[in-house]
Structure formats: structure tokens, C-alpha cells
């Protein structure tokens with residue numbers, strides 16, 4: 019098979035460490051690829067005033083598939099102060115390069131699988147009947163709409179007259195907020211479009227069908243947020259009825275779902291939600307399977323095939339300067355496995371996942387998070403595996 023070209027976007031901090039180790043694992047697993055590195059992150063904000071240079075966008079446009087580590091972002095004042103002096107007068111405003119990639123390439127589907135590994139000491143456990151300790155096997159795939167809803171950025175404080183006037187046409191606005199001075203009002207909108215809603219629902223059902231999940235759960239709040247959540251659920255009912263009659267459609271409210279999460283997490287299969295609720299429910303499930311060291315994700319556009327695979331965690335700046343990197347590379351390795359699935363290298367993905375599973379179940383090699391240690395430079399002296407040692411252990415199993 020022709021050699022694949024993969025764009026590597028290490029970014030900042032520990033993003034660099036976990037991506038480097040992951041590429042070693044991919045090589046060892048026999049994935050025949052060439053990696054071209056793209057510039058992204060804080061370094062490029064400081065030196066060029068742009069954390070996502072056009073050349074990086076071009077690179078991804080050309081090669082389509084990227085592995086992404088993590089980036090650092092900082093509040094407005096710090097962003098300005100750290101900008102190269104000659105750029106400070108240019109009125110540049112920092113904006114997240116991840117959001118930039120998402121918008122530029124229309125990466126509207128976000129997938130965050132949460133599957134527990136047997137023997138992971140961080141797995142969620144609970145007390146069952148007769149005080150027995152139960153460890154539910156979690157295997158959910160969360161589909162989060164990635165471009166709309168509360169994260170769409172359509173918001174105002176002290177809204178412009180036209181917006182205010184429009185709001186005043188709604189009887190509920192008049193009743194509940196009509197007496198409040200305009201300057202004291204902040205509005206964040208939650209816009210759902212039929213097109214994007216249909217795309218995320220379809221992606222969720224397709225995934226359920228392809229990987230044999232028996233149910234798709236719409237996790238929203240249609241009884242209260244009637245228009246947006248209501249639309250999503252109604253569309254889901256129609257799609258299920260017409261195209262996926264063999265997959266059950268469930269409906270949970272986000273608040274109740276956060277409770278069911280610890281009561282019966284093993285019950286759920288595919289979960290689909292809007293942007294905000296998808297973010298919440300995926301963090302909730304990630305906590306059950308080991309947290310940030312294990313949470314992987316994909317963002318993609320099914321039409322163009324542009325896809326970015328990344329761990330959910332950030333750049334953890336406090337660990338970035340350790341002489342020996344201590345962070346867990348599994349979230350990044352898992353993200354790379356999602357990439358392999360995406361490009362139909364399922365066999366290599368399965369081999370890597372099997373190797374990771376063996377390392378975890380053996381329990382001899384564990385990063386500091388798996389040993390419930392506080393993350394400090396001396397954890398390796400105290401018996402925790404470094405990032406490199408964890409990757410080595412996985413490679414040894416391959």
C-alpha cells in the first residue's frame with residue numbers, strides 16, 4: 019500500500035512529548051507513513067502573531083489527516099504581553115487554533131470514545147448488592163456537534179438595539195426580562211441548524227451500525243429547551259425509524275445522564291449531543307475510564323475527509339519542562355488508533371489497542387496518574403513509568 023502522509027501538529031508543552039512517543043508506537047506497529055510537521059500553538063502566536071499560520075492550514079488541506087498534541091492558550095493580557103515587541107502595536111487578537119481548524123475545515127463531527135481497559139486502576143468502581151465491589155465495563159462513543167450551539171460565538175452583553183428589539187418580540191422575553199435595562203443583559207445564543215444536526219445524528223447512527231452498538235442515546239433536554247434539543251430528538255426519531263430500525267433510540271436529559279453515568283454507565287452505547295452537552299457528557303464518561311491520560315478524540319468532516327485526532331488533555335505547562343516527561347501517552351496513542359480506523363488501517367489499530375490492553379492489565383508499567391501520585395518531577399524515581407517507558411512497554415508488546 020502507498021505510504022501515507024500524516025500531518026503532525028505537536029503544538030505546545032506535553033503535546034510534543036506524547037506525539038513523539040505515539041509516532042514511535044505507530045512505526046513499531048508497522049504503520050508505513052511519512053510525517054510532515056505543521057506549526058501550531060503559542061510559540062507561533064508569540065513570534066508571528068498567529069497560532070495557526072496559513073502554511074499549516076495549507077498543509078492540512080493537502081494531506082487531510084493530522085495527529086495533534088495540544089496547545090497552550092492564555093488570557094488576553096498575557097497573550098498581549100508575550101507577543102513579540104514589534105507585533106504589539108498591530109492590534110492582533112489571539113484566537114484558539116483548534117477552533118480555527120474546526121471552523122476552517124468544517125470539522126463538525128467530534129467523536130470521543132470512552133472504553134475502560136481491564137486492570138486500569140483508575141477505572142470507576144461502585145458498591146453493588148451485598149456490598150460487592152463492581153467495576154462496570156464502560157464502552158461508549160460520544161458524538162458531539164462541534165461547530166454550533168452555545169459554542170457558536172453569537173453572543174452579546176448589552177445587545178445592539180436591533181437584537182434587543184427582536185428579543186422584545188418574544189412574549190417570554192417581555193415577561194421575564196422586559197423590565198431589565200438593556201445594559202444589564204447578556205445573551206448567548208444556542209443555534210442548531212437542521213443540516214448540522216442531521217450530520218451529527220447520522221454520524222452517530224452510522225457508527226452504532228458499523229461497530230455493533232445496540233443503542234443511540236440523544237442526550238439533550240428537549241422537555242425544557244424545546245426548539246433546539248427538541249429538533250434534535252425529533253430528527254433522531256425520524257432517522258432511526260426510516261434508516262436504522264435495528265438500533266434502539268434512547269433519550270436522556272443531560273442532568274439525569276450525569277446521574278445515570280455512575281449508576282449504570284455500562285448500559286450506554288453511542289451517545290449524541292449538541293456542542294455544550296456533548297462536551298459535558300464526554301468529560302463525565304472520561305472520568306470513569308481514567309481521566310485525561312486516557313481520553314482520546316477525533317474531529318472530522320465526513321465529506322472532505324479532513325480529520326484531526328488529538329487527546330482531550332491540554333499542554334499541561336507545569337510538566338512541559340521536566341527533564342523526563344512523566345505524562346501518560348495513552349490518550350494520544352488511542353487518538354492515533356482512531357486515526358488508523360479512519361483511514362481503514364483497522365488491523366494496525368487493533369494490534370496497538372491489544373498491546374496497550376496487555377500493558378495495562380499486567381500492571382507492571384504505570385504512569386504517575388495510574389499510580390494515583392501527584393504529578394512531580396520525582397515520580398519516576400518513585401516507580402512511575404515515564405512517557406517514554408510507557409511507549410516502550412507498548413512497543414514491546416507489539
Ligand code: NAI
Nearest residue numbers: 088089090091310311330331332333334335345346387393
Ligand atoms: P491540561 O489538560 O493541560 O492539564 C490538567 C492536568 O491534567 C495536568 O496538570 C495533569 O495533572 C493532568 N494531565 C493532563 N494530561 C495528562 C496526561 N497525558 N497524563 C497524565 N496527566 C495529565 O489542562 P489545563 O492545565 O487546564 O490547561 C493547560 C493548558 O492547556 C492551557 O493553556 C489550556 O488552554 C490548554 N488546553 C489545551 C487543550 C487542547 O490543546 N486541546 C485542551 C485543554 C487545555
Ligand code: MG
Nearest residue numbers: 297298301330
Ligand atoms: Mg472540554
